[in-house]
Amino acid sequence: TQLLEQSPQFLSIQEGENLTVYCNSSSVFSSLQWYRQEPGEGPVLLVTVVTGGEVKKLKRLTFQFGDARKDSSLHITAAQPGDTGLYLCAGARAGNNRKLIWGLGTSLAVNP
Amino acid sequence: NAGVTQTPKFRVLKTGQSMTLLCAQDMNHEYMYWYRQDPGMGLRLIHYSVGEGTTAKGEVPDGYNVSRLKKQNFLLGLESAAPSQTSVYFCATRTSGDNEQFFGPGTRLTVL
Numbered sequence: 694t695q696l697l698e699q700s701p702q703f704l705s706i707q708e709g710e711n712l713t714v715y716c717n718s719s720s721v722f723s724s725l726q727w728y729r730q731e732p733g734e735g736p737v738l739l740v741t742v743v744t745g746g747e748v749k750k751l752k753r754l755t756f757q758f759g760d761a762r763k764d765s766s767l768h769i770t771a772a773q774p775g776d777t778g779l780y781l782c783a784g785a786r787a788g789n790n791r792k793l794i795w796g797l798g799t800s801l802a803v804n805p
Numbered sequence: 806n807a808g809v810t811q812t813p814k815f816r817v818l819k820t821g822q823s824m825t826l827l828c829a830q831d832m833n834h835e836y837m838y839w840y841r842q843d844p845g846m847g848l849r850l851i852h853y854s855v856g857e858g859t860t861a862k863g864e865v866p867d868g869y870n871v872s873r874l875k876k877q878n879f880l881l882g883l884e885s886a887a888p889s890q891t892s893v894y895f896c897a898t899r900t901s902g903d904n905e906q907f908f909g910p911g912t913r914l915t916v917l
Contacts, residue, residue: 724904726904726905733910733911734908734910734911735809735895735897735908735909735910735911736848736895736906736908737908738905738906738907741904741905781847781848783906785904790904791836791853791855791861792850792853792863793904793906795847795848795849796847797845797846797847798847
């Protein structure tokens, strides 16, 4: 059973388009993180959201944590080829934050 | 600062051979993790350590052993490699007070 469901699994878009990636669960998380992984490298943290309803912006990327802290979304405005990569969400459970629960990832390709 | 390093970067083994993967960090982080990443399976936790001299099993520990004799090093051993252990292995570290994980560049292992 995958505790964190990411959708879509794959996404191929043209430069300049907008997109949204979703991370959903039936479980409550104390915090949720988004990582980006480029080919041949390890994941790198983009953002951590902690409060229900929280919105964080990182340049053209907007991250939102659901009010009930069960889901999150990542919206990219005017995607660039440099945004290409694997986007992973990971959640920390309250009372057991030694391990993260990982989604399977969304593979994004932005074509010039 | 090198951050998190992994050796080797690539390795090819024959079934039944043994090997040790080394993860080294200069970030003075307490927690260290070993993951494997396979297509369609996401990141799966093999073993982790919350401090020098302590280790714990993750979700896929069978066929692997670990040791954390020094705070800065976390070793992953395969005693008798199997083709099912063909994967990309990532080491990650974090402090005890923050969920952000810092990843190494990965080791690509092929077992023939």
